[in-house]
Structures are given as C-alpha cells and as structure tokens.
Amino acid sequence: MTQQNTQQFGGNWTEEKLNIFTEYLTAYLTALQNQNFGKVYIDAFAGTGEIVTNDGEQHLVGSAKRALSSYLKFDRYYFIEENKKKAAELQRMVDAEYPHLADRVTIYCGDANARLSEIINQIDWRFNRGLLFLDPCATEVNWTTLTMIAETKSIDMWYLFPFSALNRMLTKDGNMDPTWAACIDRLLGDSGWRIEFYKKDPQISLFDFESGSGERDRLIKDANPERIKEYIIGRLQSTFPCVSKHPRIFKNKNNSPLFLFCFAISNDSEKAQGLALKIANHILKPKTNQGW
Ligand SMILES: C[S@@+](CC[C@H](N)C(=O)[O-])C[C@H]1O[C@@H](n2cnc3c(N)ncnc32)[C@H](O)[C@@H]1O
Known part of the structure; x- marks a missing residue:
C-alpha cells in the first residue's frame, strides 16, 4: 500500500457499507455462475482499492480490491475515478496484484456520470448482467444517470445516497x-x-x-428524516421496477444520519427481482436498532 495515495474517509459505517456490498457481490456471482450472461462489474467511484478512515483508526480494503479478489469472477471490470492520482494508484494495484485479471479491467479517469454513460452504451445488455456500485462522496450522481441505469433492465445497483447533504440544503x-x-x-x-x-x-x-x-x-x-427517506425511496421506485424499502441508515458519532445505502434492480423479470431483493433485504436487515 502506498501511503501517500491511500484515500481517507468514513468511519465505522464505511466498513459496514463495504461488508454489505461485498456480501451481495458474492451472492450475485454465485446466483449467476451457471447462467449464460456476461457478468459486468462497474465501480463508478472506485477510489484506489485501499482506505484509511478519517479518524486514522482503520485501514480497510476498498470496493475495487474486494471485487477483484472475489473467488468467483466477473467477465469485465469497469472502474471510474475522477482523481488522477487515485486512478493511477488503482491501475498500479491492478497491475501488481491482479495481473491475471488485467485484460478484463478498464479504468476510466473522469466524472462518473459521463463515463457511466459511455460504459453502459458500449454493452449489449440483452446478453450481459451488471452489478453497479455508486459510492459518491456527496451529491455527484445525477438523476439522469439513474434513469440511464434503469433503462438497461440488466443492472443491480447499490447507491450510497447523500442524505445529510440533501437535508442540509433543505x-x-x-x-x-x-x-x-x-x-x-x-x-x-x-x-x-x-x-x-x-x-x-x-x-x-x-x-x-x-x-x-x-x-x-x-x-x-x-420534512423529518423518515419523510425524506420515504421520498427518496419513492423517487427510486418511480424509475426502477424494484427497490428495497429497507435502506441501511449510516449515522455519524452524534447519531445524525449521513447516508442511506439503497438497493435497486433494473431487471423487469419478477423472478430475478424476487431473488435479488430477498438477498439484499436479508443483508440489509439491521443488526441493531435503526430508528432515527
Ligand atoms: C467514497 S469514495 C469511494 C470509495 C471506494 N468505493 C472504496 O471502497 O474504496 C469516493 C471516490 O469518488 C471519487 N470521486 C469524486 N467525485 C467523482 C466523480 N464525479 N466521478 C468519479 N469519481 C469521483 C473520489 O475521488 C473518491 O475516490
């Protein structure tokens, strides 16, 4: 790990978020392993693959590395990272630690909204299934991007919705x-x-x-937090055919909600929705009280 480029953010909830996502990723690859679809992983706010939390207390393995180190593999890995140094660090990590996967990996340095549009447009979604991680710092994801994701009818999406950024602007x-x-x-x-x-x-x-x-x-x-949460879920439901009604609420040390970890499925098939939602809801089920 190169100390100067390792990214810093989050707290305990960062690990919780990554564990939820990784658990779903493993279940997703297991469910799809005997199906004839190409399997596509898209990490639209990829970082470097390594994280040090803001308090400096935790070193965590980031989403990119977690996806690459999964026992079952995707056919294609797309990573997007806006920061040039971080994108370069990510590329070095892939070359050094996952040379056997390098020909499946594409790293884009740029804005997630623009690059996602490029990636989505180059894939024939009739023959591919995608798992997408939207893990922004704040309000970077445009709604038009979510619409485009929903239109593929082939992507399962985890979106860290910036609840406190929205609430502060209201x-x-x-x-x-x-x-x-x-x-x-x-x-x-x-x-x-x-x-x-x-x-x-x-x-x-x-x-x-x-x-x-x-x-x-x-x-x-x-607008109390519950009402804002219901509105966000309602907005996702207006665009995606299937959305978990139980997003995980991540809070800061003062118990204020920071982010909602939301799950949405773009696939129209009720069978696909049923399985994906069952897995996601099981993982999202809070281990502790989730009141505001
Ligand atoms: C919360 S971090 C993501 C961490 C990553 N998922 C992990 O587990 O290591 C957000 C990342 O998105 C990058 N970023 C910020 N704005 C962006 C944008 N508009 N497009 C793409 N990446 C962006 C930041 O540089 C940062 O590395």
Whole structure:
C-alpha cells in the first residue's frame, strides 16, 4: 500500500457499507455462475482499492480490491475515478496484484456520470448482467444517470445516497441559494421536493400582517428524516421496477444520519427481482436498532 495515495474517509459505517456490498457481490456471482450472461462489474467511484478512515483508526480494503479478489469472477471490470492520482494508484494495484485479471479491467479517469454513460452504451445488455456500485462522496450522481441505469433492465445497483447533504440544503424557510435548488433538482430528478418538503407557515407574525406578506409567501420545512427517506425511496421506485424499502441508515458519532445505502434492480423479470431483493433485504436487515 502506498501511503501517500491511500484515500481517507468514513468511519465505522464505511466498513459496514463495504461488508454489505461485498456480501451481495458474492451472492450475485454465485446466483449467476451457471447462467449464460456476461457478468459486468462497474465501480463508478472506485477510489484506489485501499482506505484509511478519517479518524486514522482503520485501514480497510476498498470496493475495487474486494471485487477483484472475489473467488468467483466477473467477465469485465469497469472502474471510474475522477482523481488522477487515485486512478493511477488503482491501475498500479491492478497491475501488481491482479495481473491475471488485467485484460478484463478498464479504468476510466473522469466524472462518473459521463463515463457511466459511455460504459453502459458500449454493452449489449440483452446478453450481459451488471452489478453497479455508486459510492459518491456527496451529491455527484445525477438523476439522469439513474434513469440511464434503469433503462438497461440488466443492472443491480447499490447507491450510497447523500442524505445529510440533501437535508442540509433543505433550509428551514425554503429560501436557498439557486445553486442548491439546482443541485437538489439534479439529485432527485425534478422539483417535486419543493411541494413535498415545504408547507405554508401557519404562524403569521404581526409584521407579516402589517407588511401584507406572510400567508402568501412564507414557507416552513415540513420534512423529518423518515419523510425524506420515504421520498427518496419513492423517487427510486418511480424509475426502477424494484427497490428495497429497507435502506441501511449510516449515522455519524452524534447519531445524525449521513447516508442511506439503497438497493435497486433494473431487471423487469419478477423472478430475478424476487431473488435479488430477498438477498439484499436479508443483508440489509439491521443488526441493531435503526430508528432515527
Ligand atoms: C467514497 S469514495 C469511494 C470509495 C471506494 N468505493 C472504496 O471502497 O474504496 C469516493 C471516490 O469518488 C471519487 N470521486 C469524486 N467525485 C467523482 C466523480 N464525479 N466521478 C468519479 N469519481 C469521483 C473520489 O475521488 C473518491 O475516490
């Protein structure tokens, strides 16, 4: 491991996230091993393959290395990483530790949304099945990217949804920088959240009466974490035919929700959905209380 390029982030939940994903990956390859589909792995925020958590306490094996070291293999591995140094580190790791898989691996250095579009468009999804990991730092994934993934009808997706980034942008009175509003539109696919998460403020102050404003304009946020979670799952359900209703909630040390780990299937087949959802829900079932 080259210390200067090893990426830093996360806490205990980083390991939990990776364990959930790896467990699904193993079950996925096992379920597909005797089927005639090509098996494609896509890691759209791949990192370097190695992680040191922010508190410096944990060294973890990252998603890229976990996928490559699985006993059962994919036919193709696509990794996307925007940071040039990290992409180069990832390439060095593949060449040094997985030379036998090097001809199956393609590493793209660039934006996940743009590169995913390239990858998805070059694969004939009638003959291939894909497992995709969307593990962004924050709000990088565009809704249009999710639509494109759903349209393949062949990809199982794990998406680390940036819950706290969204919640922080949803200001108490609905007034926000236009770039935030545009970011939320891009993240959730449309502007339905404005109606869903805000209501007219029933408390009209004396000042509002006198100025004639108030009832007409004033909004207050009407969105607790549960409601935001339900909305996110509803949005995914509007695009994917099958979505787990039990995303894992990852929290920080102060017990505030940071991310939702969501699972969605793009395959239309009820048989494929039933098996994938059963496995995912079993893995997602919390070991401890998942209240807010
Ligand atoms: C949370 S880390 C992913 C960690 C990785 N899944 C692992 O287990 O090691 C997010 C990664 O995405 C990269 N990144 C950030 N924005 C990106 C973008 N728009 N497109 C692709 N990669 C991006 C970051 O450099 C970082 O390495």
